[in-house]
Amino acid sequence: xxxxxTTHAPAEHEPAAHPPAHEEETTTGISHRKLxxxxxxxxxCLFFGSLIATYMVYRGQSIVGPYPADIIDVPITxxxxxxxxxxxxxxxxxxxxxxxxxxxxxxxWLICTxxxxxxxxxxxxxxxxxxxxxxxxxxxxxxxxxxxTLTGFHGAHVTLGLFWLLCLTIIAWRNPAGRPSxxxxxxxxxxxxxxxxxxxxxxxxxxxxxxFDAGPDAGHAATQGWQWITGIFA
Amino acid sequence: MVTITGVIPRPNTYTGLWxxxxxxxxxRIGALYGFSAFFxxxxxxxxxxxxxxxxxxxxxxxxxxxxxxxMFTMHGTTMIFMVIMPFGATFFNFxxxxxxxxxxxxxxxxxxxxxxTFLFGALxxxxxxxxxxxxxxxxxxxxxxxxxxxxEGKGLDFWALSLQVLGVASLAAGFNFVVTIINMRAPGMxxxxxxxxxxxxxxxxxxxxxxxxxxxxxxxxLTADRQFGANFFNTAAGGDxxxxxxxxxxxxxxxxxxxxxPAMGVVSEIIPTYSRKPLFGYPVVVFSGIVIAIMSxxxxxxxMFTVGLGPIANSVFTITTMLIAVPTGVKIFNWIGTMxxxxxxxxxxxxxxxxxxxxxxxxxxxxxxxxxxxSDFQQQDTYYIVAHIHYVLFGGAIFGIFAGxxxxxxxxxxKMYHETLGKVHFWLMFIGMNLTFFPMHYAGLNGMPRRIxxxxxGFGWEGMNLLATIGYFVxxxxxxxxxxxxxxxxxxxEEAGHDPWDAPTLEWSISSPPPVYNFAEVPVVKGQDxxxxxxxxxxxxxxxxxxxxxxxxxxxxxxxxxxxxLVTAFGVVWIAGGLLIDVGWDxxxxxxxxxxxxxxxxxxxxxxxxxxxxxHHEPAGxx
Numbered sequence: 001x002x003x004x005x006t007t008h009a010p011a012e013h014e015p016a017a018h019p020p021a022h023e024e025e026t027t028t029g030i031s032h033r034k035l036x037x038x039x040x041x042x043x044x045c046l047f048f049g050s051l052i053a054t055y056m057v058y059r060g061q062s063i064v065g066p067y068p069a070d071i072i073d074v075p076i077t078x079x080x081x082x083x084x085x086x087x088x089x090x091x092x093x094x095x096x097x098x099x100x101x102x103x104x105x106x107x108x109w110l111i112c113t114x115x116x117x118x119x120x121x122x123x124x125x126x127x128x129x130x131x132x133x134x135x136x137x138x139x140x141x142x143x144x145x146x147x148x149t150l151t152g153f154h155g156a157h158v159t160l161g162l163f164w165l166l167c168l169t170i171i172a173w174r175n176p177a178g179r180p181s182x183x184x185x186x187x188x189x190x191x192x193x194x195x196x197x198x199x200x201x202x203x204x205x206x207x208x209x210x211x212f213d214a215g216p217d218a219g220h221a222a223t224q225g226w227q228w229i230t231g232i233f234a
Numbered sequence: 235m236v237t238i239t240g241v242i243p244r245p246n247t248y249t250g251l252w253x254x255x256x257x258x259x260x261x262r263i264g265a266l267y268g269f270s271a272f273f274x275x276x277x278x279x280x281x282x283x284x285x286x287x288x289x290x291x292x293x294x295x296x297x298x299x300x301x302x303x304x305m306f307t308m309h310g311t312t313m314i315f316m317v318i319m320p321f322g323a324t325f326f327n328f329x330x331x332x333x334x335x336x337x338x339x340x341x342x343x344x345x346x347x348x349x350x351t352f353l354f355g356a357l358x359x360x361x362x363x364x365x366x367x368x369x370x371x372x373x374x375x376x377x378x379x380x381x382x383x384x385x386e387g388k389g390l391d392f393w394a395l396s397l398q399v400l401g402v403a404s405l406a407a408g409f410n411f412v413v414t415i416i417n418m419r420a421p422g423m424x425x426x427x428x429x430x431x432x433x434x435x436x437x438x439x440x441x442x443x444x445x446x447x448x449x450x451x452x453x454x455x456l457t458a459d460r461q462f463g464a465n466f467f468n469t470a471a472g473g474d475x476x477x478x479x480x481x482x483x484x485x486x487x488x489x490x491x492x493x494x495x496p497a498m499g500v501v502s503e504i505i506p507t508y509s510r511k512p513l514f515g516y517p518v519v520v521f522s523g524i525v526i527a528i529m530s531x532x533x534x535x536x537x538m539f540t541v542g543l544g545p546i547a548n549s550v551f552t553i554t555t556m557l558i559a560v561p562t563g564v565k566i567f568n569w570i571g572t573m574x575x576x577x578x579x580x581x582x583x584x585x586x587x588x589x590x591x592x593x594x595x596x597x598x599x600x601x602x603x604x605x606x607x608x609s610d611f612q613q614q615d616t617y618y619i620v621a622h623i624h625y626v627l628f629g630g631a632i633f634g635i636f637a638g639x640x641x642x643x644x645x646x647x648x649k650m651y652h653e654t655l656g657k658v659h660f661w662l663m664f665i666g667m668n669l670t671f672f673p674m675h676y677a678g679l680n681g682m683p684r685r686i687x688x689x690x691x692g693f694g695w696e697g698m699n700l701l702a703t704i705g706y707f708v709x710x711x712x713x714x715x716x717x718x719x720x721x722x723x724x725x726x727x728e729e730a731g732h733d734p735w736d737a738p739t740l741e742w743s744i745s746s747p748p749p750v751y752n753f754a755e756v757p758v759v760k761g762q763d764x765x766x767x768x769x770x771x772x773x774x775x776x777x778x779x780x781x782x783x784x785x786x787x788x789x790x791x792x793x794x795x796x797x798x799x800l801v802t803a804f805g806v807v808w809i810a811g812g813l814l815i816d817v818g819w820d821x822x823x824x825x826x827x828x829x830x831x832x833x834x835x836x837x838x839x840x841x842x843x844x845x846x847x848x849x850h851h852e853p854a855g856x857x
Contacts, residue, residue: 026417032340035413039443043405047447050481054455054466063472139463142472149458 037187041194044157048198051153052205055146060213062141071136072211073127080123081203084158087116088196091189098185103172106185110169113192117162124155143213147206154202157195164188244844245795248750256795258342261748263349264328265646268639270353271320277360278312279713281305283706286670290703292691302687303370304389308360310373311393314493315400316356318627321635322496323348326411326435328646332741332748333429335420335757340413342793343841348407350803355399358807358814362392365816369393372685374486375456377467377478382460388816391460395810398453401446402806408442411435420740422759426520429739430513433520434499437527438492445488452481461813476541483534491530493627494594495523497634498565501587504641505569507737508584509576512763515568522561522568529558539607540614548607555605562598566591582656586637589664593629597622600675615685618678624671636663636716643720644734648746649727655719662712669705673698732781738763745781751792754785794846802837805830 094109136144171180245256288296339345362368367388371379380390415436458464465471506513535551600622604610643651677698733742743765772779808830815823
């Protein structure tokens with residue numbers, strides 16, 4: 001009677017302790033951890049969505065300066081955006097290396113991703129500090145509160161991702177045979193790309209479109225970014 | 235990193251306090267949720283009692299206006315976030331793995347983390363009482379009542395930060411149950427064969443996962459305003475208090491369905507069992523639940539009709555709100571259709587379920603009446619709204635929860651509750667509930683505003699309020715009977731057997747209480763109402779189906795207990811608690827809060843590097 005099925009045991013992610021011989025059997029065929037990451041990213045969409053909505057609602061509503069036009073430096077942030085996008089490329093290469101079981105390449109590309117992501121955070125630290133020196137503090141106006149909160153939480157997401165990638169690198173360094181698994185790197189990659197995509201939205205809205213908003217006396221804020229872009233081609 | 239683990243060996247005990255602190259068993263975590271939720275039910279009930287006694291007569295002076303504000307704030311916050319939601323989690327935890335034929339949830343340690351974070355967050359919220367700093371801006375804490383100049387002291391900080399911690403717990407639980415239900419179903423358990431309760435759990439969990447980030451952001455903005463001088467709701471800097479209302483209700487309306495859908499799932503299990511019929515129109519019930527969840531995102535501004543959003547917005551939200559009553563009404567017809575021509579057995583769970591349907595109809599109808607925005611202008615902020623919310627949350631959610639407690643009591647404890655005491659509980663609670671909340675309709679339409687701490691003579695409100703206060707004490711008596719029945723039956727109740735109700739779902743196929751491994755043999759599901767099919771096939775062969783026999787648990791791989799979820803949850807609540815420190819030197823709170831962050835990081839690292847425990851299992855049959 002008692003045919004004991006041990007393959008359906010509750011599966012729990014226990015990295016480093018014992019390498020998974022095979023991923024657990026699931027109803028959908030997607031591992032629990034990867035499904036968890038997808039659900040989390042869906043949830044995070046609403047998180048950033050709410051922060052972005054707050055920024056857009058308050059766009060152009062600040063009563064005192066400095067206003068975005070006084071302080072936002074689009075060229076510098078374009079460089080940092082490019083750096084972050086390149087880190088996503090490095091991440092893709094790391095995932096490919098992990099899937100092929102090429103441990104050496106994996107470590108190289110993970111380190112590459114970390115350097116590029118760290119570079120982005122470096123730009124952000126530089127930018128925040130510059131803004132502070134120029135008189136834009138967290139409590140200065142609506143623009144500063146919404147800007148620092150949104151970009152700050154994005155930076156926190158990137159920083160968390162950097163720690164995660166660092167852990168993966170260390171694990172890969174210490175376990176030349178097969179750890180971390182392709183799935184481990186894949187899930188970190190999902191997170192990393194998501195954070196990257198969020199930045200593209202933030203860069204578009206806060207820098208390319210909202211970065212030229214001047215104070216209340218300077219005309220209709222929404223047209224300013226467009227004028228700057230058309231000005232390039234004039 | 236690895237050196238952190240092994241300070242204390244991974245626990246492997248299944249008895250004693252340490253085993254409860256480190257448990258990852260979904261059944262034990264469910265029980266912990268249940269007892270915690272009932273404890274806070276008593277706390278919230280006492281807060282309600284203070285308000286009811288104060289309002290029983292005109293010009294009463296039991297409590298001050300300030301204390302009354304604190305009472306209604308904490309009553310609402312407690313009942314919603316610390317009673318009904320964790321009661322939902324109780325049923326999710328205990329039942330979902332059993333109903334889908336799984337050994338545990340997908341992430342057992344994350345599940346333990348959810349519980350401990352919930353408990354610590356709830357205790358932190360009530361910690362404000364110890365230092366006399368109680369939140370007092372209502373359960374939806376409208377800006378800019380919550381701005382630092384208008385709400386001095388730490389009360390609102392306790393509210394915002396504790397709610398943030400409770401949100402972390404809910405999110406973690408939501409992720410866990412979405413993955414569990416999608417990914418851990420037994421062979422043959424297709425989505426459209428799942429019990430309706432599991433469906434409602436899935437829908438609720440998806441709502442949790444999508445709605446809680448919004449309140450998280452709203453609370454971050456409120457906390458930033460109060461702690462770091464940001465300007466989100468600072469009107470002097472151009473901030474708009476209406477933003478808070480939008481964010482809060484965009485979360486708040488899905489939240490309403492997070493509260494009621496689990497109860498609807500419970501009732502959808504109970505009514506077929508005691509009507510001896512499959513649920514009438516199963517797919518329609520499932521799709522109604524999904525439609526409710528989708529539409530719950532399009533009705534939030536009906537909480538804001540009097541804000542002045544304009545006739546277009548008010549019309550649109552009037553229409554969407556009326557539309558969302560349709561799938562809810564469809565479900566009610568499904569439940570009635572299930573009972574129609576069934577052979578109905580009016581046991582306590584069935585009485586509670588029918589009570590749910592009846593009272594929810596009343597609450598639903600008053601809800602439709604303030605969906606009409608011109609009519610709502612008369613009702614906004616009166617006791618009519620208080621009556622409505624209590625018909626849907628007490629008459630609805632709480633009756634559904636008690637229906638579930640009685641229905642699954644034999645499964646969870648292995649004992650039968652006392653049927654007569656159960657019926658007395660039902661009738662007293664039903665009468666008390668109507669006595670308390672029905673007069674509030676009249677008081678409200680008679681102009682009595684909510685949240686007033688007393689009223690002058692001569693408005694004609696005394697009679698209604700006295701009735702409501704008497705009703706409150708009838709409910710209290712009914713709950714005392716429930717508690718007596720609960721604990722008496724644990725000791726003296728008859729042995730329940732594995733399937734006392736001849737029920738259709740898989741949890742009844744195993745012994746009561748369920749063994750630690752749930753199913754020795756993973757069941758194969760052949761259709762809806764899987765256990766009825768099994769029993770019908772056996773009956774055709776002239777056999778009966780016994781409970782699944784016990785096996786030696788050591789032959790089955792189970793997740794080991796772990797103390798790291800406890801450590802991590804403690805770190806999370808420390809982060810919030812640190813920001814609440816109120817001593818002379820204000821900046822001390824940042825380093826103290828930072829220590830909590832370090833504890834959390836240590837917890838997470840320990841968690842991810844934890845080795846499995848030494849093989850050791852309790853003897854078979856012991857739970």
